[in-house]
Amino acid sequence: MKVKINISSEIVTKPILAESIVETGVLLNVSQAHFDRSHGEVVADVLEEHFEKIRHALVSRGAVVTRLDTPIELNEDECVDCGACISVCPTKVFSMDKDYSLLVDTSKCIQCGTCVEMCPHNALALINNKHA
Numbered sequence: 001m002k003v004k005i006n007i008s009s010e011i012v013t014k015p016i017l018a019e020s021i022v023e024t025g026v027l028l029n030v031s032q033a034h035f036d037r038s039h040g041e042v043v044a045d046v047l048e049e050h051f052e053k054i055r056h057a058l059v060s061r062g063a064v065v066t067r068l069d070t071p072i073e074l075n076e077d078e079c080v081d082c083g084a085c086i087s088v089c090p091t092k093v094f095s096m097d098k099d100y101s102l103l104v105d106t107s108k109c110i111q112c113g114t115c116v117e118m119c120p121h122n123a124l125a126l127i128n129n130k131h132a
């Protein structure tokens with residue numbers, strides 16, 4: 001399962017990811033990470049059976065952990081296959097088939113929301129982001 005870990009400015013300089021991994025022994029497979037002075041954001045895969053353990057360790061250190069189990073939804077009636085979403089998605093969720101129809105691989109979605117803003121036909125939506 002995919003999770004998003006948000007780290008606020010107050011704790012962004014602390015090694016909370018490393019500490020949580022060492023404490024729990026739970027490995028995170030990081031697919032995206034962004035850190036600057038104001039915040040940190042990490043997207044990672046973790047085994048479902050290990051999620052609660054690592055979640056607790058991270059939350060106890062001040063992080064916000066969100067399950068990414070509600071990926072992007074495409075309204076096929078609204079989509080005009082313009083392809084605008086393909087270039088903005090950081091994880092290559094979208095592609096075109098040989099007939100220039102949009103293909104969507106929701107397993108890659110990290111729920112960043114970029115495509116929702118970009119779609120000229122409001123054909124994309126994210127619902128139900130849940131803080132764990």
Ligand code: SF4
Pocket residue numbers: 074078079080081082083084085086102118119120121122123124
């Ligand atoms: S940007 Fe919107 S309308 Fe264009 S291909 Fe993507 S989902 Fe369809």
Ligand code: SF4
Pocket residue numbers: 072088089090091092093108109110111112113114115116126
């Ligand atoms: S929400 Fe982000 S990761 Fe998911 S399909 Fe849209 S641009 Fe890609």
